[in-house]
Amino acid sequence: MTDAPRTAEQFIEDQQQKWERDKALGRLIKMKDVGREGWQFWRREAWTFQIQHDYRVKVLVIERIEFDHFDGARAYDWDGLPGAIEYRLGYYTLGGYRSGMGRWLWGQYSPMIPKQDFDELLARARAEGTLLD
Numbered sequence: 001m002t003d004a005p006r007t008a009e010q011f012i013e014d015q016q017q018k019w020e021r022d023k024a025l026g027r028l029i030k031m032k033d034v035g036r037e038g039w040q041f042w043r044r045e046a047w048t049f050q051i052q053h054d055y056r057v058k059v060l061v062i063e064r065i066e067f068d069h070f071d072g073a074r075a076y077d078w079d080g081l082p083g084a085i086e087y088r089l090g091y092y093t094l095g096g097y098r099s100g101m102g103r104w105l106w107g108q109y110s111p112m113i114p115k116q117d118f119d120e121l122l123a124r125a126r127a128e129g130t131l132l133d
Helices: 008-024 115-128
Strands: 029-032 038-051 058-072 085-094 104-106
Touching: 008 038, 008 058, 038 115, 058 115
Parallel strands: none
Antiparallel strands: 029 038, 038 058, 058 085, 085 104
16 A cells, blocks of 8 residues: 655645755755766755645745856856856656656656746745845
8 A cells, every 4th residue: 555645735845844954954956067077066045835726736946046166077168156146947746657656756847837826936936035136
């Protein structure tokens, strides 16, 4: 017998705690360079989650991330300096097949967000201080 998957609310609560711990420990996000021979390292500074109103197995997120450093070879020149701030939009969704069944997984494609949810996500991110003025 398998356990029921966590609800979106439970997933958000768990993810909030994990990211708070990671931030307190100074853990960085490692992203592969487009040329596949180098790595960018970013610090997650703030984030805002929201459940999509009409698809409750999708959790939208906006993150404020700060560039820390680069290791390896870059495919293209980039003048990113430590401290440069960017925003990342993404989503998690509840897996529906194979090894991902019933697990919350990072979305691998560009997020598609209904207007209502996008407006609410941006308003919430501003109110929570994720988006800077």
